[in-house]
Each structure stands twice: as structure tokens, then as C-alpha cells.
Amino acid sequence: MRLRLASLCALAIVHGGAHADNVSVAVAANFTAPMQKIAAAFEADTGHKAELSFGATGKFYAQITHGAPFQVLLAADDTTPARLVSDGKAVASSRFTYAIGTLVLWSAQPGYVDAQGNVLKTGDFQHIAIANPKLAPYGLAATQVMDTLGVTARLQPRFVQGENIAQTFQFVSSGNAQLGFVALSQVMVDGQIEKGSAWQVPGHLHAPIRQDAVLLNPGKDSAAAAALLQYLRGDKARAVIKAYGYSF
CATH class of the missing domain: 3.40.190.10 (Periplasmic binding protein-like II)
Known part of the structure; x- marks a missing residue:
């Protein structure tokens, strides 16, 4: 073949x-x-x-x-x-x-997401967007990150779930969610984060x-x-x- x-x-x-x-x-x-x-x-x-x-x-x-x-x-x-x-x-x-792929925690608001992702523990946001972990591998990776950091139970009531990573990005870019886990490719152009603020999630926090x-x-x-x-x-x-x- x-x-x-x-x-x-x-x-x-x-x-x-x-x-x-x-x-x-x-x-x-x-x-x-x-x-x-x-x-x-x-x-x-x-x-x-x-x-x-x-x-x-x-x-x-x-x-x-x-x-x-x-x-x-x-x-x-x-x-x-x-x-x-x-x-x-x-x-x-x-x-x-x-x-x-690389997972990022991203907000359309400049300065909202810190470079270490501590906003997950300290932020008072109302909604956080993730892709459906049963359908979208980036959504599964997001749940693994939150489980590893021990914040899943606290954040779960704030989840806004997209069918795929594109819809998840739309939730965040439109402001319907203050932040969310998206693919780096969605916010990067020519090697630079195009707008907003982001934490590039370390690879050891989720499966490759x-x-x-x-x-x-x-x-x-x-x-x-x-x-x-x-x-x-x-x-x-x-x-x-x-x-x-x-x-x-």
C-alpha cells in the first residue's frame, strides 16, 4: 500500500x-x-x-x-x-x-489571563468555555488540566460547553464567556498572540x-x-x- x-x-x-x-x-x-x-x-x-x-x-x-x-x-x-x-x-x-497541538487558556480581554493561569484559582469570572470533551480532544485536554490543578469541582458550574473548539472560541471572542480553553492556533498569527491575553498550558498538565x-x-x-x-x-x-x- x-x-x-x-x-x-x-x-x-x-x-x-x-x-x-x-x-x-x-x-x-x-x-x-x-x-x-x-x-x-x-x-x-x-x-x-x-x-x-x-x-x-x-x-x-x-x-x-x-x-x-x-x-x-x-x-x-x-x-x-x-x-x-x-x-x-x-x-x-x-x-x-x-x-x-497546544492548548491555551485565553480571554479576549487584554490582561485578564495571567501568564501562569492563576486566574483559574483566583478569578471571579462567571463563565469559562470548554469544548465538549466527548467529541473534541482539546476539550478533553482542558478537563485534564483542571483535574490536575484540582479546580474542576469549583469551576464546573461555570462551564459553557461548545460542540467543538471553533464554537468554544466564539463563546470567548464574543464575550459570552470571560475566558476559555482553546487551541493556540486560533489565537496565534505568525508566531504571536493576535489579541487578548493567554496562558499557554504546559504540556505536562494534559496528555499530548x-x-x-x-x-x-x-x-x-x-x-x-x-x-x-x-x-x-x-x-x-x-x-x-x-x-x-x-x-x-
């Missing part, structure tokens, strides 16, 4: 736009901004068009297992792609970690957020799908990914 994927990639590169095709991609919500940039560059460089759908990884899993015709999944974790491989819904040899990509069964014979997975490993895509605060 690895040889087949390599052959498809080579075919896509050699023929370029002359044999351009579309690839349907399910993308974890935290990866929205970087993937939009990568997709534009991918189309310009290869002629293939990535048709992107953004949402919660857990919801994508349910859709894929019920027959949704996505060809590639860019998950917010490594367990969902592994489950899809185990379920016989994805190609085992195609799975790889395309990014390692390894984000894996995988080729789904409907994409097995797609040169565009194989080319996209190869493109994500390239220098151009990696520069974009790094600019949004991810590591590898």
Missing part, C-alpha cells in the same frame, strides 16, 4: 493540473485557519482542489462510520484515526502525525494532543488524496503549521 500511495503521489505531481481532481477532507476545527492556507497553496502547486469540512473529531468519526464519503481525515487526536483503521474504514499505512492524518477508504484510489497527504509532510505546509503554534 505504501508503494501504491507513492505511485499515486508521483502521478499527481507529474501530470499536475492536467489530471487535477478534488479531494474531500474532514478537518478538525482547531486546524481551520492553517488548513485553509495549506489548501490554497496545494491547489496552486498541484491543481488538485481540497474540499474542506470543519468540525469536531468525534462527530466526524460518527459520520465516517455511517458512510460519509470523506477521503481524508485530519483529526484533532491520534486515537480516532487508529480506531478507523481498526474498524476497517481507513488505510493503516497512511496514518501519520501532521501536528502536535497528537493530531493524526489518515487516508479513508473512499480515497484509496484518489491521486488527489494521496497528493494532499504527501503535501502535508512538505516544507511549505509545515511552515504554515508551525506559524500557527503547532509542533511536530
Whole structure:
């Protein structure tokens, strides 16, 4: 299968736009901004068009297992792609970690969140936003952080829960929640926090957020799908990914 994927990639590169095709991609919500940039560059460089759908990884899993015709999944974790491989819904040899995510506690208000995250223990905020931990890996990581810090019981009555990390970010950016746990990629541009205030959560407070990509069964014979997975490993895509605060 690895040889087949390599052959498809080579075919896509050699023929370029002359044999351009579309690839349907399910993308974890935290990866929205970087993937939009990568997709534009991918189309310009290869002629293939990535048709992107953004949402919660857990919801994508349910859709894929019920027959949704996505060809590639860019998950917010490594367990969902592994489950899809185990379920016989994805190609085992195609799975790889395309990014390692960073969790931040963020407020749209400058100076509101301190650099050590002590606001979780001392703040008098009314609402704190988190993504649904059953659907969104960043939400699960947020609960692990609060459990580790021993603040879950005190803060739980103040939770505002988003279906995915994008909705969680909207709760905070709109002011409906004074602060919330979001992905660093949502608030970082060119290596800098764009606005507000944030605490970049130390990695030892939660399980690593390894984000894996995988080729789904409907994409097995797609040169565009194989080319996209190869493109994500390239220098151009990696520069974009790094600019949004991810590591590898």
C-alpha cells in the first residue's frame, strides 16, 4: 500500500493540473485557519482542489462510520484515526502525525489571563468555555488540566460547553464567556498572540494532543488524496503549521 500511495503521489505531481481532481477532507476545527492556507497553496502547486469540512473529531468519526464519503481525515487526536483503521474504514499505512497541538487558556480581554493561569484559582469570572470533551480532544485536554490543578469541582458550574473548539472560541471572542480553553492556533498569527491575553498550558498538565492524518477508504484510489497527504509532510505546509503554534 505504501508503494501504491507513492505511485499515486508521483502521478499527481507529474501530470499536475492536467489530471487535477478534488479531494474531500474532514478537518478538525482547531486546524481551520492553517488548513485553509495549506489548501490554497496545494491547489496552486498541484491543481488538485481540497474540499474542506470543519468540525469536531468525534462527530466526524460518527459520520465516517455511517458512510460519509470523506477521503481524508485530519483529526484533532491520534486515537480516532487508529480506531478507523481498526474498524476497517481507513488505510493503516497512511496514518501519520501532521501536528502536535497546544492548548491555551485565553480571554479576549487584554490582561485578564495571567501568564501562569492563576486566574483559574483566583478569578471571579462567571463563565469559562470548554469544548465538549466527548467529541473534541482539546476539550478533553482542558478537563485534564483542571483535574490536575484540582479546580474542576469549583469551576464546573461555570462551564459553557461548545460542540467543538471553533464554537468554544466564539463563546470567548464574543464575550459570552470571560475566558476559555482553546487551541493556540486560533489565537496565534505568525508566531504571536493576535489579541487578548493567554496562558499557554504546559504540556505536562494534559496528555499530548497528537493530531493524526489518515487516508479513508473512499480515497484509496484518489491521486488527489494521496497528493494532499504527501503535501502535508512538505516544507511549505509545515511552515504554515508551525506559524500557527503547532509542533511536530
